[in-house]
Amino acid sequence: MRVYFFSRHRVLRSLLLVMLVFSLLAWGYWYNHSLQALPAVQPQPIYQGSSREKEIALTINVFWGEEYLPQMLEIFAREKVPATFFIGGRWAEQFPVLTRKIHQQGHEIGSHGYTHPHPDQLSVSGNLKDIRRAEEVLVKITGDRPKLFAPPYGEHGPTVLQAAREAGYRTILWSVDTVDWQRPEPQMISNRVLEKAHNGAIVLMHPTAPTVEALPVIIQELKSRGYRLVTVSQLLRHLEDDK
Numbered sequence: 001m002r003v004y005f006f007s008r009h010r011v012l013r014s015l016l017l018v019m020l021v022f023s024l025l026a027w028g029y030w031y032n033h034s035l036q037a038l039p040a041v042q043p044q045p046i047y048q049g050s051s052r053e054k055e056i057a058l059t060i061n062v063f064w065g066e067e068y069l070p071q072m073l074e075i076f077a078r079e080k081v082p083a084t085f086f087i088g089g090r091w092a093e094q095f096p097v098l099t100r101k102i103h104q105q106g107h108e109i110g111s112h113g114y115t116h117p118h119p120d121q122l123s124v125s126g127n128l129k130d131i132r133r134a135e136e137v138l139v140k141i142t143g144d145r146p147k148l149f150a151p152p153y154g155e156h157g158p159t160v161l162q163a164a165r166e167a168g169y170r171t172i173l174w175s176v177d178t179v180d181w182q183r184p185e186p187q188m189i190s191n192r193v194l195e196k197a198h199n200g201a202i203v204l205m206h207p208t209a210p211t212v213e214a215l216p217v218i219i220q221e222l223k224s225r226g227y228r229l230v231t232v233s234q235l236l237r238h239l240e241d242d243k
Contacts, residue, residue: 043161043162043164043165043171044161044171045156045161045171045172045173046170046171046172046173046202046236046239047173047174047175047202048174048175048198048200048201048202048235049199049200049201049202049232049235049236049238049239050199050200050235050238050239051198051199051200052199052200052238053199053200053228053235053238054199054226054227054228055199055200055227055228055229055230055234055235055238056197056199056200056201056202056203056222056227056228056229056230056235057083057084057201057202057203057229057230057231057232057234057235058081058083058084058203058205058218058219058229059083059084059085059086059110059150059172059174059202059203059204059205059232060072060083060084060085060086060205060206060207061086061112061150061204061205061206062085062086062087062088062091062112062206062207063087063088063090063091063112063116063152064091064206064207065206065207065208066091066095066098066207067207068207068208068209068211068212069098069102069207070098071212072207072211072212072215073101073102073105073107075212075215075216075219076105076107077105079216079219079220079223081219081229082106082107082108082229082230082231082234083107083108083229083231084107084108084109084110084148084172084231084232084233085102085107085108085109085110086109086110086111086112086148086149086150086172087099087102087109087110087111087112087138088112088113088114088115088116088134088152089111089112089113089114089115089133089134089135089136089137089138090114090115090116090137091112092134092137092138092141093137096141099138099141099142100141100142103141103142103144107231108148108231108232108233109138109142109144109146110146110147110148110149110150110172110232111131111134111135111138111146111148111149111150111169112134112149112150112152113130113131113134113149113151113152114130114131114133114134114137115130115133116152117130117152118152118153118155119151119152119153119155119156119157119159119160119163120155120156120157120159120160122159122160122163123159124159124162124163124166125163126159126163127159127160127162127163127164128163128166128167131149131163131164131167131169132167134146135167146169147168147169147170147233148169148170148172148232148233149164149167149169149170149171149172150171150172150173151164151171151173154173154174156171156173170236172202172232173202174202174203174204175196175198175200175201175202175203176192176193176196176197176198176201176202176203176204177192177204178192178193178203178204178205178206178211178214179192180205180206180208180210180211180214181206181208183208183209183210184210185210186210186211186213186214186217187214189205189210189211189214189218190214190217190218190221193214193218193222194218194221194222197222197225197227200235200238200239202232202235203218
């Protein structure tokens with residue numbers, strides 16, 4: 001009986017060892033294959049424009065908050081300020097009239113993906129699929145193809161950056177975050193922008209009630225400091241001049 005038990009124990013241990021080795025080999029193959037699929041030099045996200053130009057871009061990520069967008073558009077129109085709206089494809093399908101209005105009023109429209117996934121959890125092909133699906137929707141509604149991509153949650157791992165580049169987009173992040181999705185007091189939102197304002201800043205906002213209230217204060221104060229408020233694409237023109 002001892003011999004039988006010992007033999008069975010050794011067999012089980014050997015099987016576990018074989019399974020472990022197989023798992024490690026499989027993981028190694030997948031990891032190496034994933035690395036080979038990515039270029040040696042990764043594209044980098046853009047956080048801001050040229051520090052030599054007194055310009056700032058206001059950006060609005062849109063996947064909810066449609067009830068506040070008309071007010072934001074009124075403020076931008078009154079102040080004669082263009083902004084860059086990064087719009088989610090699924091949201092645009094639900095609100096095509098509002099999406100078209102943003103475009104018709106002269107604002108820049110970038111992509112915020114289609115489903116608002118966690119991009120870092122997707123492969124290159126998964127990110128490409130999401131980006132291209134959003135592109136189809138936005139082109140159908142506005143007639144123009146977006147050139148800028150703001151990844152949901154600001155996630156910008158290698159698969160995200162590679163997918164955006166393959167799709168022909170520049171990945172845009174920010175240098176000033178209002179954190180307005182937490183819906184703080186309007187004064188806190190304006191303070192966050194005005195205390196961190198700098199040449200070439202990209203300001204991240206969302207359509208919320210306190211953002212609407214803070215927006216006129218932000219715009220008027222930035223103008224009084226001599227900043228030109230431009231779209232992200234306009235901001236990047238000067239960034240190219242710095243190279």
